[in-house]
Amino acid sequence: MKDIHRTQGTLTSFHLEDFFDRYEHEEGLINLASSDALPWNGATLRAAGVELPDICTLGFGYPDVKDKLLPLLATFCNLPSGFGLLPTSGAAEAIALVMQHGAVTQSKESIWGLPTPSYGAFAGLARAHGLPVKTYAYQPNSGWKPDLNQIFDLSKECSVLVVVNPHNPTGHTIDDRSMRELASNMHFRGSLLVVDEVFRERGETSSAVGLGENVIVLGSLSKTYGLPGLRLGWIAAQEKRLSGLRTVQQY
Numbered sequence: 001m002k003d004i005h006r007t008q009g010t011l012t013s014f015h016l017e018d019f020f021d022r023y024e025h026e027e028g029l030i031n032l033a034s035s036d037a038l039p040w041n042g043a044t045l046r047a048a049g050v051e052l053p054d055i056c057t058l059g060f061g062y063p064d065v066k067d068k069l070l071p072l073l074a075t076f077c078n079l080p081s082g083f084g085l086l087p088t089s090g091a092a093e094a095i096a097l098v099m100q101h102g103a104v105t106q107s108k109e110s111i112w113g114l115p116t117p118s119y120g121a122f123a124g125l126a127r128a129h130g131l132p133v134k135t136y137a138y139q140p141n142s143g144w145k146p147d148l149n150q151i152f153d154l155s156k157e158c159s160v161l162v163v164v165n166p167h168n169p170t171g172h173t174i175d176d177r178s179m180r181e182l183a184s185n186m187h188f189r190g191s192l193l194v195v196d197e198v199f200r201e202r203g204e205t206s207s208a209v210g211l212g213e214n215v216i217v218l219g220s221l222s223k224t225y226g227l228p229g230l231r232l233g234w235i236a237a238q239e240k241r242l243s244g245l246r247t248v249q250q251y
């Protein structure tokens with residue numbers, strides 16, 4: 001895996017975590033690199049006299065993301081071939097990774113286009129990382145609708161454009177045709193389209209997953225599915241885009 005560079009610093013590959021990603025759940029191996037005691041599971045705890053509800057069948061080790069979670073999520077997200085998923089701790093971590101990765105890889109002058117009003121993590125993390133931001137507005141005097149012309153104009157200026165679709169807090173959506181056009185215009189210019197779909201209801205609005213190799217989709221089970229405590233989110237993107245994000249996550 002390549003190290004991630006920016007003039008102000010370098011995020012080198014986290015070789016130990018790469019090793020764990022590859023071997024941690026492989027059967028029959030004794031993990032000499034492990035730094036913890038063998039994880040507990042429900043059966044051992046019950047045998048030790050701990051009362052647990054029947055529902056508690058999960059273990060307490062690291063989850064087997066590669067072989068168990070990823071195939072299920074890929075089906076759930078209808079992932080096209082060539083695209084992959086990076087599970088995250090809610091969409092909040094997905095946003096943090098995308099912005100931190102951008103802060104390390106993009107030039108200092110790269111503009112981020114963000115919606116306003118919006119979920120505060122985008123603007124807050126952009127501020128924290130010193131990323132230059134321009135905003136497009138959901139307008140109160142037009143029933144809080146987005147101005148598509150403004151979005152398209154801004155997309156010509158920015159290196160990364162964030163779209164929250166459906167949008168929080170207005171609930172407005174951007175139609176499929178505009179999303180496709182936005183993705184392809186931005187691809188042509190070599191810029192990224194980040195689409196936060198945490199409020200997407202399957203069957204109601206289409207997903208931007210697979211719209212282009214420059215499209216990064218963020219999702220989670222927190223909002224539409226009412227499962228915020230699971231802290232299960234993801235980033236769906238072309239495989240080659242995920243590797244840098246994975247390195248940031250390993251730190």
Ligand SMILES: Cc1ncc(COP(=O)(O)O)c(C=O)c1O
Nearest residue numbers: 090091092119168198220222233
């Ligand atoms: C637009 C948007 N994206 C992401 C998140 C974070 O969601 P999660 O609970 O999955 O971390 C929120 C939470 O309110 C949100 O409104």
